[in-house]
Amino acid sequence: MKLLQPRPLTREAFAPFGQVIELEGATQFAINGGTTQRFHDLARVDTLAEGGRPLISLFRAQPRAQPVRLTLMERHPLGSQAFLPLSAQPYLVVVAPDHGGRPGPLQAFVTCGWQGVNYDRNVWHHPLLALEAVCDFIVVDRGGEGCNLEEWPLAEPTGIF
Amino acid sequence: MKLLQPRPLTREAFAPFGQVIELEGATQFAINGGTTQRFHDLARVDTLAEGGRPLISLFRAQPRAQPVRLTLMERHPLGSQAFLPLSAQPYLVVVAPDHGGRPGPLQAFVTCGWQGVNYDRNVWHHPLLALEAVCDFIVVDRGGEGCNLEEWPLAEPTGIF
Secondary structure (H helix, E strand, O other): OEEEOOEEOOHHHHOOOEEEEOOOOOOEEEEHHHOEEEEOOOOOOOOOHHHOEEEEEEEEEOEOOOOEEEEEEEEOOOOOEEEEEOOOOOEEEEEEOEEOOEEOOOEEEEOOOOOEEEEOOOOEEOOOEEOOOOEEEEEEEEEOOOOOOEEEEEEEEEEEO | OEEEOOEEOOHHHHOOOEEEEOOOOOOEEEEHHHOEEEEOOOOOOOOOHHHOEEEEEEEEEOEOOOOEEEEEEEEOOOOOEEEEEOOOOOEEEEEEOEEOOEEOOOEEEEOOOOOEEEEOOOOEEOOOEEOOOOEEEEEEEEEOOOOOOEEEEEEEEEEEO
16 A cells, blocks of 8 residues: 655645635734734635535545545636634645646645645545544535536555654 | 513524524434434525625624623625524624614523524624623624625613523
8 A cells, every 4th residue: 555644734735726824924914993813814615616505515524544545636617625623633635736637646635723624626535534523514515407516536555743 | 771582593583584503303313334424514604695695603702790781783685694602602693684775672581501693684783792601603604705794783771681
């Protein structure tokens, strides 16, 4: 089995695939008479293609047995997809560049503290990989007509250690 | 001082003002090979008026001293605004019907468990009212040009007990 070693999730390393959603380094300002701090515009939401609309949903992910085995990659040709965890539990993020219509070499990241991700439209990624516990994520993605899911089963067994 | 007594936040009671975002009663289905449950399309996002776009932000609210004193109501003429807490701490939600361009009689609600709210476009509401601790909320609202904030100071001192 091919093994991937996850790297810490950082804005710079993840930039080719989308945005890391985190508070450090975010634009922020006080609102509501100083009682609230607004960390502003944390992701590039792109959900309007072909008559689409933004959806707010919640995904409840079961933890994976470790070492985690990767099964398939997927992408959403019509919209971005943001994941914002309700906890600071670490989870895995696996992405790949597109190589001629299929995923290229996989890259794995692990979160540290409260970090979300926004996958840009049409970026190959693995479905949610919670680790230690059931984890809830707010998800902002695209609703509407059209085929917005492409899946690619992984031929070579791949794990994360 | 006029006093308001908060009611439990329910979908039915809140329906004239927007949606309660909660898991009970939501449309749900399994995805990702059964490893994830999707609670689907929990709010009516309305952020595209006059060239607007959906924003994802995080609001960090300081707790209010109790009894909570209400200072002003506000509304967003160009877009909805969704608040999704990162915790299950209770907080207050205060809304009002529009009476000829100003807030009518105020209604107060208190959350129970993990509940968010989505204020429909142009609905009068009070800014965030956290109670016991600093509370973080994912916020999905509208970005873009145009005047999207109207405020109405409350002439009569009003509190919540």
